Amino acid sequence: MRTTVLAERARCTGCGACVSVCRRGAIRMQADAEGFLYPAVDAARCVECGACEARCPAGREHPERDVRAFGAQNTDEAVRRASSSGGAFTALARQTLARGGVVFGAAFGGGFRVEHVGALDEKGIVPMRGSKYVQSDASEAIAQAAELLERGERVLFSGTPCQIDGLLARVGTDWGDRLLTVDFVCHGVPSPGVFASYLRAMEEEQGSAVTAYAFRDKRRGWKDFSAVATFADGTERAGTQADEPFLRGFLANLYLRPSCAVCTALRGARHAADLTLADLWGAGDICPERDDDAGLSLVLVNTPAGRQALDACAGELAVFPVDASRLTRANPSLIAPAKPHPRRARFFRAYRRNGFSSTLVERLLAPPGRLERLVRRIASLPGALLRRLRKAARG
Ligand SMILES: Cc1cc2nc3c(=O)[nH]c(=O)nc-3n(C[C@H](O)[C@H](O)[C@H](O)COP(=O)(O)OP(=O)(O)OC[C@H]3O[C@@H](n4cnc5c(N)ncnc54)[C@H](O)[C@@H]3O)c2cc1C
Structure with missing residues (x-):
């Protein structure tokens, strides 16, 4: 059964x-x-x-492709500032809308639950804009996209590399230019339950409901971005990667999905999507003349269909080639999955009892003491050496 x-x-x-x-x-x-x-x-x-x-797409192998790397900046300044990197997603989405297609992407739903939704017009893509550092539920959207394709419609589906892999496992690839898939370089996805609990904890502390949340607010700049919560009482709480607890736990891999740790098949030149978007981290070295700290996208073109879609955005995107060999230093997720934090299990033990707490995150992210360092070093020794040491200790 x-x-x-x-x-x-x-x-x-x-x-x-x-x-x-x-x-x-x-x-x-x-x-x-x-x-x-x-x-x-x-x-x-x-x-x-x-x-x-x-x-089920788990474990599917993906061929290595001839990938071309470009930098891209949306020429609509308002769009670029509202987007996480350079606003490449909006340009691609607008092209699909202009051709009568439907765009699928992740948006906040009720209670700030992140889910994939479909958009038929410009208004519909606004809530998709900006990264949400929480796993989105794409199951219904995949079913809707499959139905639309079968009915002869045009679809752009944007999501994590594994969501695109899931979509393609479901619908196949024989849709000509009617299906455009866009993923991104993915650090990993945090738990939706942890995010919901974090919002509740903030609301309790503040005594006011959260009415808006942005993970990538650029008021301080693109590189030093902030997560900003807006409350019903009119106040805001903002923090950067250095001091905002949810972001810190995300970037330290404290509560990523277990499958993210073994996600090697959809990186480098092996993405299943036509196009892969990312932040052009390292822009200060790679293309300093373009870097105004308002946001730059990296666009990896994986297929001829992806190339065609990017070319069609010429009116809205300023696109320039970049040297792919210089990208990974500033953006390791391009090639390697995130390694779970050694205290991940401790986080979830405490989370199951009491939910999210900033103090817990700060405590777990503090550098390990001498005893813990020693235990970790011993645990990382090869099996044979451990057995010899144990034998020696027994005399
Ligand atoms: C969880 C996560 C991890 C990421 N890790 C990295 C990384 O390590 N390195 C890097 O360079 N870039 C990473 N990115 C991608 C980056 O943050 C931008 O999304 C990308 O550069 C596109 O930016 P944009 O300006 O073109 O468009 P934006 O308008 O900012 O992008 C929005 C697009 O992202 C999609 N999206 C947003 N949140 C989610 C979500 N939770 N699940 C699925 N799709 C979502 C939307 O559907 C929309 O298509 C990550 C994004 C997410 C969501």
């Missing part, structure tokens, strides 16, 4: 392709104790057809 899709849970990226492929409606996404969504199968509805597992 099937209760989940993948036996090996740690490989499940939560893309939701399985939900969208189940004709019996037997699968729904359910939060686990860490607050991440996993597929749960209703045994009473499941007929064991195996379609979910057959379409």
Whole structure:
């Protein structure tokens, strides 16, 4: 009797392709104790057809492609300032809208839950703008995109590399120029449950509800961006990567999804999407003449369809080639997955008892004491050496 899709849970990226492929409606996404969504199968509805597992993208190999790297800046200054990097996403989305297509991307829903939605017009893409450092639920959007494609519509789907992989596992690639896929260089996705708990903790402390949240506010600049919470009482709380607790925990890999730690197949030249977006970190060295600290996108062109889509944005995007060999130093996520923080398990033990707390994050991110350093060093010794040391200690 099937209760989940993948036996090996740690490989499940939560893309939701399985939900969208189940004709019996037997699968729904359910939060686990860490607050991440996993597929749960209703045994009473499941007929064991195996379609979910057959379409699951986990473990799929991806060919290495001939990737070209470009820098890009949206020429609409308001759009660039409202976007996380250089506003490349908006230019691509506008091209799709202009051709009558539907754009899918991540937006805040009720209670600041991050979910994928579809947009038919310019107003619809505004909430997609800006990175949300929380895993988005794309399961319904994948089903909707599949339906639209089957009906002959044009679709741009933007998401994490694993969401695009899930979409393509569900719909295939034979859509000509009607399907454009856009992913990004991904550090990893934090737990939606942890983010919800963090918002509740802030609201309690402030005694006021959060009415808006931005992870990438550029008032201090693109490089030194801030996360800004706005409250119903009119006040704001802002913090940078150096002092804002949720951002600090995210960037230190304290609460990323387990599958992010083993995400090697969708990096470098192996992205499944037509185009891969990123921050052009290192711009000060790579293209100082373009760097005004208001935001620069890196655009990796992975396929001919991606090249065509980028060329079509010429009116709105200033595009220039960059030297790909100089990119990884400032942006390690381009090639390597994030290594979970050694105190991740301790975070989640405490989180399960009391929810998110800034003090907890600060305590766990403090440098380890001498005893902990020693324990970690011993734990990292090769097995044979450990056995010899233990034998010696026993005399
Ligand atoms: C979780 C996460 C981790 C990232 N890690 C890196 C990194 O390590 N290095 C790097 O260079 N860039 C990273 N990025 C990408 C970067 O922050 C920008 O999204 C990218 O440069 C595009 O910026 P833009 O200015 O073109 O468009 P924007 O308008 O800022 O981008 C918005 C696009 O991102 C999508 N999006 C936003 N949040 C999510 C989400 N939670 N899940 C799925 N899609 C989402 C929207 O659908 C929209 O398509 C990350 C983004 C996210 C969401």
